[in-house]
Amino acid sequence: MRDRRTELAENLAKVEERIAAACEAAGRAREEVTLVVVTKTYPADDVRLLHDLGVRHVAENRDQDAAPKAAACSDLDLTWHFVGQLQTNKVRSVASYVDIVQSVDRLRLVSALSAAAERAERELGCLVQVALDAESGQQGARGGVAPDGIEELAAAIADSPGLRLDGLMTVAPLAGPYAGRQQAAFERLMEFSSGLRVAHPAANMVSAGMSADLEQAVAAGATHVRVGTAVLGVRPRLG
Numbered sequence: 001m002r003d004r005r006t007e008l009a010e011n012l013a014k015v016e017e018r019i020a021a022a023c024e025a026a027g028r029a030r031e032e033v034t035l036v037v038v039t040k041t042y043p044a045d046d047v048r049l050l051h052d053l054g055v056r057h058v059a060e061n062r063d064q065d066a067a068p069k070a071a072a073c074s075d076l077d078l079t080w081h082f083v084g085q086l087q088t089n090k091v092r093s094v095a096s097y098v099d100i101v102q103s104v105d106r107l108r109l110v111s112a113l114s115a116a117a118e119r120a121e122r123e124l125g126c127l128v129q130v131a132l133d134a135e136s137g138q139q140g141a142r143g144g145v146a147p148d149g150i151e152e153l154a155a156a157i158a159d160s161p162g163l164r165l166d167g168l169m170t171v172a173p174l175a176g177p178y179a180g181r182q183q184a185a186f187e188r189l190m191e192f193s194s195g196l197r198v199a200h201p202a203a204n205m206v207s208a209g210m211s212a213d214l215e216q217a218v219a220a221g222a223t224h225v226r227v228g229t230a231v232l233g234v235r236p237r238l239g
């Protein structure tokens with residue numbers, strides 16, 4: 001079996017090549033796109049190797065897995081992102097180690113995050129997760145607020161002590177009018193981002209694109225791509 005460090009280094013190099021090529025094709029500078037490596041289901045040792053290989057942004061989607069991992073890596077210079085559906089009873093834990101919550105999709109979560117951030121004396125970056133396939137007032141199958149709920153949530157985040165409104169996130173829908181049309185989905189997210197920045201000019205993060213569709217995300221204008229499988233390998237279970 002190949003050494004894990006070599007394997008991760010090779011995978012990272014391939015992903016880096018893909019991001020660089022996508023930036024070039026889109027006429028964008030490579031620095032405009034940040035790679036966030038999604039380390040869910042993989043051990044703290046992998047996070048440590050990735051840090052050693054230059055990765056500075058990692059993402060997790062379950063507090064139960066993420067909390068011990070973040071604790072085991074607390075000596076490393078890493079920004080931790082949370083990208084999963086977040087229950088309010090996990091918020092206090094998440095607020096103790098996460099820097100940016102990308103999956104804010106309801107008002108109750110905003111108030112819980114604000115209280116937890118204040119208690120932890122930390123500032124939490126927040127992205128509104130948009131479900132492009134959700135009907136008005138509904139949530140997406142994998143979390144996210146319907147597009148007509150973005151403004152209200154963004155305003156609540158911006159007004160909440162301990163929270164910082166950073167921008168928008170989406171996962172390309174598997175169903176509905178955007179199914180199989182990732183680039184169109186990400187372009188729609190960019191339109192919502194432009195709208196958001198009228199009232200909140202600093203909220204310029206746009207998190208879109210995963211292993212299979214990072215090129216379409218970069219082409220649409222994403223500032224952050226979230227890549228798991230292409231760096232770490234196929235996950236042993238759904239996560």
Ligand SMILES: *Cc1c(COP(=O)(O)O)cnc(C)c1O
Nearest residue numbers: 038061083210211226227228229
């Ligand atoms: C798991 C996950 C990713 C990474 O997906 P890959 O296909 O493994 O790159 C990105 N975003 C979210 C929200 C995820 O849950």
